[in-house]
Amino acid sequence: MVHLDDIDKKLVALLQDDCKQTTKALSLKLNLSVTAVYERIKKLEKSGVIDKYVALVKKEAIDKSFVAFCHIKLVQHTQEYVMKFEQEVAKLNEVMSCYHISGDYDYLLQVVVEDMEAFREFMVNKLTSINHIGSTHSMFVINEVKHTTAIKV
Amino acid sequence: MVHLDDIDKKLVALLQDDCKQTTKALSLKLNLSVTAVYERIKKLEKSGVIDKYVALVKKEAIDKSFVAFCHIKLVQHTQEYVMKFEQEVAKLNEVMSCYHISGDYDYLLQVVVEDMEAFREFMVNKLTSINHIGSTHSMFVINEVKHTTAIKV
DNA sequence: TTTAAATATAGATTATTATTCTGTTTTAAT
DNA sequence: ATTAAAACAGAATAATAATCTATATTTAAA
Numbered sequence: 335m336v337h338l339d340d341i342d343k344k345l346v347a348l349l350q351d352d353c354k355q356t357t358k359a360l361s362l363k364l365n366l367s368v369t370a371v372y373e374r375i376k377k378l379e380k381s382g383v384i385d386k387y388v389a390l391v392k393k394e395a396i397d398k399s400f401v402a403f404c405h406i407k408l409v410q411h412t413q414e415y416v417m418k419f420e421q422e423v424a425k426l427n428e429v430m431s432c433y434h435i436s437g438d439y440d441y442l443l444q445v446v447v448e449d450m451e452a453f454r455e456f457m458v459n460k461l462t463s464i465n466h467i468g469s470t471h472s473m474f475v476i477n478e479v480k481h482t483t484a485i486k487v
Numbered sequence: 488m489v490h491l492d493d494i495d496k497k498l499v500a501l502l503q504d505d506c507k508q509t510t511k512a513l514s515l516k517l518n519l520s521v522t523a524v525y526e527r528i529k530k531l532e533k534s535g536v537i538d539k540y541v542a543l544v545k546k547e548a549i550d551k552s553f554v555a556f557c558h559i560k561l562v563q564h565t566q567e568y569v570m571k572f573e574q575e576v577a578k579l580n581e582v583m584s585c586y587h588i589s590g591d592y593d594y595l596l597q598v599v600v601e602d603m604e605a606f607r608e609f610m611v612n613k614l615t616s617i618n619h620i621g622s623t624h625s626m627f628v629i630n631e632v633k634h635t636t637a638i639k640v
Numbered sequence: 641t642t643t644a645a646a647t648a649t650a651g652a653t654t655a656t657t658a659t660t661c662t663g664t665t666t667t668a669a670t
Numbered sequence: 671a672t673t674a675a676a677a678c679a680g681a682a683t684a685a686t687a688a689t690c691t692a693t694a695t696t697t698a699a700a
Contacts, residue, residue: 335550349542353506356686367650372688374648385545389502391638392538397488398638403588403595420632427639434630435556442556442626446638473595477587479573483541483636485599486580487549509657520679525659527677647696656687665678670671 336381341366343487345374346383350484353387383487390483393446400449401475404461405439409468422464428456439471450474489534494519496640498527499536503637506540536640543636546599553602554628557614558592562621575617581609592624603627 361371378384431444531537584597
């Protein structure tokens with residue numbers, strides 16, 4: 335576990351909001367020299383604090399505004415069934431995330447598609463065609479109140 | 488809604504995986520000139536397909552490995568209660584996302600903290616101190632099978 | 641404490657990349 | 671076929687990243 339001082343934390347917050355800003359711009363916000371900021375960034379990358387730099391796409395702009403959460407229960411929990419299910423579900427483009435969770439159901443999936451029809455299509459032809467699924471329970475997103483990729487460090 | 492051809496789609500996929508690669512590197516992968524790639528990227532930014540460029544932080548590296556999903560039911564659904572709740576919950580750093588959903592509960596939250604103790608602290612001192620919350624139901628993440636920010640375009 | 645080593649910083653220099661510019665080619669509509 | 675618009679390539683310029691050298695600061699040991 336690496337130690338981050340207050341400047342590092344501020345820097346990580348800035349990069350989580352906009353990773354394309356120049357080191358010059360960052361240096362002004364942090365009251366540091368360009369080199370100092372540069373070295374700190376390299377250290378954050380090397381130490382694995384910063385995992386990757388990505389472009390975020392606006393769902394609405396590409397007509398993928400329908401978001402659903404999907405609970406899934408497996409018929410059995412043998413090593414083989416679990417592995418197979420996890421492998422298959424990870425392949426599906428519509429599945430943004432899949433978590434093995436505690437509680438009544440085994441898994442929670444976040445699914446992003448075009449509309450309800452696309453979701454139906456996804457359920458029938460992709461998800462439930464995976465073997466070993468016992469039951470599912472879907473919840474549809476009415477409104478996205480908050481959604482961020484930025485973790486407070 | 489903007490129209491994206493196959494090259495645009497490939498480009499968006501590349502940027503969703505790594506937005507720091509040079510236009511030169513992208514041009515080689517897309518068999519285009521640097522300028523052509525550059526213009527396409529600018530168009531994707533202007534049209535809103537690309538929302539922002541961010542650094543993604545590895546939870547494990549900053550000791551925030553505990554993830555929970557939290558169902559919440561409000562006591563009432565008056566305009567005032569709903570607004571107030573959504574405002575307050577959006578302020579909480581531990582809440583990565585909050586969705587208003589269909590089904591038995593009103594909201595689904597994704598919460599990221601240090602450990603179970605931090606989660607308890609969060610529930611007691613932050614979440615349930617928001618007024619108008621009726622009941623909650625928490626599910627803990629045992630394993631993150633899949634998690635991506637990249638939408639297939 | 642005092643000193644040595646390691647680390648962090650700043651400013652200047654160089655290398656790389658982004659951006660702009662100009663002209664050409666392709667595409668689409670008339 | 672003709673024209674206008676869009677997309678493209680290559681060259682030139684501007685901006686930024688990355689490196690280098692030298693100080694300053696912190697850290698750890700004596």
